Amino acid sequence: MSSQYRIRADHDARTIVVYQAYAPVIADAALAAGRFVAPFSFHRMTWIKPSYLWLMHRSNWARKPGQERVLAVRITREGWEEALSRAVLTTGDPAALARADVHVQWDPERSARGAALNHYSIQVGIGRRLIRTFTDEWITGLTDVTPQVHRAAALMRTGGAAKAQRLLPPERPYPLPRALEEALTPGG
Secondary structure, X not given: OOHHHOOEEOEOOOEEEEEEEEOHHHHHHHHHHOOOOOXXXXXXXXXXXXXXXXXXXXXXXOOOOOOOEXXXXXXXXXXXXXHHHOEEEOOOOHHHHHHOOEEEEEEEEEOOOOOEEEEEEEEXXXXXXXXXXXXXXXXXXXXXXXXXHHHHHHHHHOOOHHHHHHHOOOOEEOOOOHHHHHHHOOOO
């Protein structure tokens, strides 16, 4: 995969961490149950992001309405790669995209201060036909990282960028099978 379109994530031999931001009512119910339950919507696409900083940009460090809680969602690598194998790039054929169970979009990665970087971060949309598999089979754990998000944001605002960096999760390149790399790279 081109270094410009490389997946960077917190992962180990069995799992990968993706992030989602929710309203407190959804996060609280999921954390209490240990999995996603109502009022989480099983009837619309849910977007997962392995880039912590991209989600911080998207949620304004957990300050946007409806995105006040950030969950680290640990899923199996098998599930992650299954999702990617069923994905269609959002920049591809509209008819194929309409039929796809999973959408993949690449957006500029972000710095801790929100500046666009010169490489891209993957966002993966899990569609309605696959969402129960995602929630019931692939997820191995949910962690509320909102307190960490708020501490890092406060440090960023008060000149403690170096201290904030130490609170960020470790993200490194995620190795994909070559066929998936080619299918997921724009223009690949």
